[in-house]
Structure formats: structure tokens, C-alpha cells
Amino acid sequence: MAETLLAAAALAKSFRNGVAALAGVDLAVMPGEFVGVLGPSGCGKSTLLRIFAGLIEPSTGRVERAASLVGRIGFVFQEPTLMPWATVADNVYLPLRLAGVTRTAAASRITAMLESLGLGEFAAAYPRQLSGGMRMRVSIARALVTEPALLLLDEPFAALDEITRFKLNEDLRALWRQLHCTIIFVTHSVFESVFLTNRILVMTKRPGRIAADLAVDLPEARDNALRLTERYADNCRTVSRRLAEAMA
Amino acid sequence: MNGVYWFWRLAAALLVGVGAAFLFEWHVDVPAYFLSRFWRIAAPVLVGVAVLLGWQAAVWFSGVPAYVLPGPWLIAKTLLHDGPSLLGALLVTLRITFAALALAIVVGGALAILFSLSRLLEVSLFPYAVILQVTPVIAIAPLIIIWVNDVFAALLVCATIVAFFPIVANTTLGLNSADRNLNDLFHLYGASRWQTLRLLRLPSALPLFLAGVRISGGLALIGAVVAEFVAGTGGAETGLASRIIEAGYRLEIPRMFAALFLLSLTGIAIFIVLSRLSRLLLRHWHESALEPSD
Numbered sequence: 001m002a003e004t005l006l007a008a009a010a011l012a013k014s015f016r017n018g019v020a021a022l023a024g025v026d027l028a029v030m031p032g033e034f035v036g037v038l039g040p041s042g043c044g045k046s047t048l049l050r051i052f053a054g055l056i057e058p059s060t061g062r063v064e065r066a067a068s069l070v071g072r073i074g075f076v077f078q079e080p081t082l083m084p085w086a087t088v089a090d091n092v093y094l095p096l097r098l099a100g101v102t103r104t105a106a107a108s109r110i111t112a113m114l115e116s117l118g119l120g121e122f123a124a125a126y127p128r129q130l131s132g133g134m135r136m137r138v139s140i141a142r143a144l145v146t147e148p149a150l151l152l153l154d155e156p157f158a159a160l161d162e163i164t165r166f167k168l169n170e171d172l173r174a175l176w177r178q179l180h181c182t183i184i185f186v187t188h189s190v191f192e193s194v195f196l197t198n199r200i201l202v203m204t205k206r207p208g209r210i211a212a213d214l215a216v217d218l219p220e221a222r223d224n225a226l227r228l229t230e231r232y233a234d235n236c237r238t239v240s241r242r243l244a245e246a247m248a
Numbered sequence: 249m250n251g252v253y254w255f256w257r258l259a260a261a262l263l264v265g266v267g268a269a270f271l272f273e274w275h276v277d278v279p280a281y282f283l284s285r286f287w288r289i290a291a292p293v294l295v296g297v298a299v300l301l302g303w304q305a306a307v308w309f310s311g312v313p314a315y316v317l318p319g320p321w322l323i324a325k326t327l328l329h330d331g332p333s334l335l336g337a338l339l340v341t342l343r344i345t346f347a348a349l350a351l352a353i354v355v356g357g358a359l360a361i362l363f364s365l366s367r368l369l370e371v372s373l374f375p376y377a378v379i380l381q382v383t384p385v386i387a388i389a390p391l392i393i394i395w396v397n398d399v400f401a402a403l404l405v406c407a408t409i410v411a412f413f414p415i416v417a418n419t420t421l422g423l424n425s426a427d428r429n430l431n432d433l434f435h436l437y438g439a440s441r442w443q444t445l446r447l448l449r450l451p452s453a454l455p456l457f458l459a460g461v462r463i464s465g466g467l468a469l470i471g472a473v474v475a476e477f478v479a480g481t482g483g484a485e486t487g488l489a490s491r492i493i494e495a496g497y498r499l500e501i502p503r504m505f506a507a508l509f510l511l512s513l514t515g516i517a518i519f520i521v522l523s524r525l526s527r528l529l530l531r532h533w534h535e536s537a538l539e540p541s542d
Contacts, residue, residue: 053436075433077429077433079429081427083430085454085533085534094433098437098443098447
């Protein structure tokens with residue numbers, strides 16, 4: 001059994017305005033997992049993710065990160081969060097640039113990453129010239145270009161239309177299988193979490209706790225045809241029921 | 249000569265003109281393209297020509313002497329005749345204006361960057377920048393002219409005081425309004441303060457900085473002229489303000505108008521150049537600089 005990548009113990013967070021976002025979260029994530037965090041809006045999912053990334057500190061409790069995680073966490077926000085003044089290639093170059101990698105040394109990695117997200121011909125484009133889905137692809141490319149050991153995604157596809165979202169779900173799943181990284185994916189969509197992940201953590205409403213830790217019973221390789229199967233529907237039903245219980 | 253009588257005639261002519269414009273727009277179906285491209289230039293030109301013609305006619309028929317109100321024709325002739333001597337003065341004014349704008353950009357930009365790096369500094373100094381801004385320059389110009397021996401330097405200081413505030417205020421706001429999530433991202437990737445400033449906060453501030461520069465360009469000109477008014481006509485090289493004062497003393501009102509015309513033209517030119525510059529620098533990404541068809 002491999003070493004735990006990320007562990008949280010009795011994690012709680014209250015903000016200065018008195019809002020309690022999280023109340024006692026325990027979990028362990030192993031290397032290579034694709035974990036979904038599912039819960040209603042405002043249940044503290046995003047807060048949990050930001051604590052994992054080290055962007056905010058928990059009020060009480062602890063987060064333990066494996067040594068291999070230092071400087072190797074990628075983050076994708078709800079919005080694409082691109083620099084509007086920089087081209088697609090420059091946006092993807094940003095994390096490497098901040099790490100002191102020269103442009104020449106980074107060029108091949110950037111090109112490869114853009115290719116694998118279907119952005120090859122948009123390297124010189126500016127974000128405003130792209131559709132919402134393409135912008136999100138750039139955001140994901142930027143997060144993956146550093147070859148992170150852990151990728152954190154905070155409802156990245158929530159603002160996209162369903163057709164684009166389905167395509168991006170397919171592609172993200174394929175990328176995960178190809179890159180062997182660990183992903184924690186926050187969403188409020190039962191269907192999205194079941195399609196994407198291998199394990200779903202169902203959260204209660206605020207202050208959030210983990211109400212259920214469910215394994216997704218689906219094949220490893222997944223495409224959109226899976227959405228029509230009985231097995232997918234069964235999984236969604238189970239997760240929906242647990243979500244309803246958690247909300248009660 | 250009855251001034252009031254002529255005033256009412258002019259007002260009536262203006263009303264008729266506005267009425268005709270309304271009737272034209274209501275009854276003639278102008279294609280949208282025509283309206284947007286052609287009329288955006290033609291309409292103000294037509295208004296200008298109409299006003300000039302009305303002015304000229306009023307001066308002719310009323311017999312107002314040129315030392316009270318010269319007609320545009322006489323002003324144009326004076327401009328042509330006195331042009332060379334006025335241009336020399338304009339050059340002096342322009343030198344002060346651009347030096348003040350440059351200084352305002354450097355001082356204002358540097359202050360804004362300092363403010364963005366240290367909240368304490370911003371809180372301590374910003375009120376004084378406001379005080380400097382709200383105090384009329386005409387009230388402090390005599391002091392500065394006493395304190396600073398060199399006339400050019402004194403005028404430069406006055407014009408800079410007038411011009412630097414919009415740049416400080418706008419740039420500070422811009423530096424502090426970088427996207428929160430991008431800020432987090434920079435933090436996540438371990439960016440240094442300098443990297444965050446250069447790669448995130450400065451580009452974020454650029455649109456507001458440029459808007460500030462555009463306002464400051466006009467203010468620098470106003471500051472240069474106002475300060476020269478206070479300084480008087482002493483000194484070897486004097487600007488347009490001195491020409492205006494002289495012309496006033498000698499009742500050379502057409503010359504006064506000619507100098508005034510040059511000043512307005514300069515202000516417009518500065519505004520247009522700075523607007524173009526702003527569009528050029530922001531053309532790839534900022535909403536303000538995008539073509540309507542984009």
C-alpha cells in the first residue's frame with residue numbers, strides 16, 4: 001500500500017464573520033485516486049479545497065501532505081481565471097515562469113500540453129477570442145503543465161453548457177488515466193461526479209462534514225455512451241440517495 | 249447696436265437649427281452605417297460651421313467692435329499673421345506641459361507602486377495627496393514661484409501638482425484590483441512579491457493607469473497655463489498664457505482669441521494622442537479598446 005498523499009484530521013474552518021464553513025472533516029487520499037467532493041452550494045467544498053491547496057489555513061484540525069506534494073499542487077478555479085493580457089501560450093507558461101523555467105526550456109512542454117487539450121492552434125490567441133469551454137481548457141492546461149502530483153478542481157465546468165461539459169468530462173477522465181496524477185474534483189452535480197470519479201465524498205450542508213464515502217462502480221475507461229447505461233443510472237441513484245440523506 | 253436684441257436673434261436661430269436637426273432625423277431614414285461613420289464626423293463639423301457662421305454674421309450685423317468680440321474671420325487672419333510669434337510661446341507651454349506630464353507619470357506611478365506594496369504607506373500618505381489635489385493650484389502657485397528661483401522649474405512644479413493626482417489614484421486602484429483568484433494562483437506557485445507586481449498587478453493596473461494619464465495630459469496643460477498666469481510675464485521665455493495677458497492689456501482681443509484657439513487645439517491634440525496610445529496598448533485584451541465588431 002502506497003503512502004497517503006493527503007490526509008485531513010478533524011478539519012474545521014470558521015470565517016471572521018462567524019460563518020462556520022467546515023465542522024470536522026476527516027479523510028485520506030491515496031496517490032492516483034480520482035476523488036469527487038459532492039455537496040450543495042455553500043457547504044464548504046471550495047473552502048476544503050482551498051485548505052488542501054494551502055491558500056487558507058484551517059481554524060482547527062490538521063492537513064498532512066506527503067513530501068512529494070511540495071510545490072506540486074495544481075488548482076483550477078470555477079472561472080477560467082486567465083490573464084486577459086497574455087496569449088494562451090503565455091497563460092500556460094505562467095507556472096513554469098514563476099518557477100524560473102526559461103521560455104525556451106518550457107516551449108516543448110507548453111506545446112505538448114496545448115496539443116493534448118486540443119488547443120494547438122490557439123497558442124497565439126488571447127483569452128477573449130476563445131469560448132468559455134476553450135478558456136477552461138487553457139486553465140486546465142496551465143494547471144497540468146507543471147505535472148502536478150495533485151490536481152484540485154473547484155467546480156470548473158459549472159458555468160459551461162451541457163454539451164461542452166460532457167466533452168470536457170470525457171477529456172479530463174482520459175487525461176487522468178494518461179497522466180497518473182491524483183485529482184480531487186469538487187462539484188454539486190451527482191451525474192458529473194459519478195461519471196468522472198472513482199470515489200465520491202458526499203458532504204452535508206453548512207457547516208460541512210463528510211456524510212458518506214462511496215466507491216463508484218464503473219469501468220475505468222469511460223466515454224459519453226456510458227451515460228446511457230443502466231449501471232451509470234444505478235450509481236447516480238445511489239449517490240443521489242446518499243446526498244438527499246446528507247442534506248436532511 | 250443692441251446686444252440683447254442680437255442675443256435673442258441668435259437664440260432663435262439656434263432653436264430653428266435644433267428643430268431642423270430633429271425633423272431631419274425623424275423623417276429621413278438614415279442607414280445605420282451612414283449614421284455611425286459619416287455623421288459622427290460630419291455632424292460636429294456642421295455644428296461648428298453653423299456656429300462660426302452665426303458668430304460672424306452677428307459680429308457683422310451688430311457692429312460690435314473687435315476689441316469686445318472679434319469675428320472668427322478676423323481671429324483666423326490674426327492667427328495666420330501672429331502665428332509664428334504665438335507658436336514660439338506655444339512651444340514653451342508645450343515643454344512645460346510634457347515635462348509635467350512625464351514627471352507626474354514617474355512620481356505618480358512610483359507613489360502608486362509604493363502604496364500598493366505597503367498599506368501603511370498608503371494610509372499615511374494618501375490623505376496628503378488628496379489635500380494637494382483639492383488645494384487650487386492658483387493659490388499655491390505664488391508660493392512656489394517665490395520658493396523656486398527658476399521660472400521653468402516653478403511652472404513645472406505647479407503643473408505637476410495639478411497633473412499627478414489622477415495617475416496616483418487610478419494606478420493605486422488598478423494595482424489593488426488584480427483578480428483575487430489570480431492572486432491566489434500566484435501565491436500557490438510561490439511567486440515572489442516582485443513577480444506578482446510585474447506579471448500580475450502592473451498589467452492589471454494598465455487600463456486604469458492609462459485612463460489616469462489621459463486625464464493628467466489635459467490637467468498638465470491647464471496647470472502650465474494657470475501657473476504662468478500667476479507667474480506673470482517675467483522671464484526670457486514665456487508661454488501662451490503670457491501672450492494672452494499681454495493681448496488683454498493691449499486690448500488686442502483677436503490675438504487673445506487666436507492664442508486661446510491654439511491652447512484648445514493643443515488640449516484636444518493631447519487628448520487624442522493619449523487616447524490613441526491607450527487603445528494601442530490595450531488593443532489585444534481590454535474591453536475599452538476592442539473594435540465594435542469584435
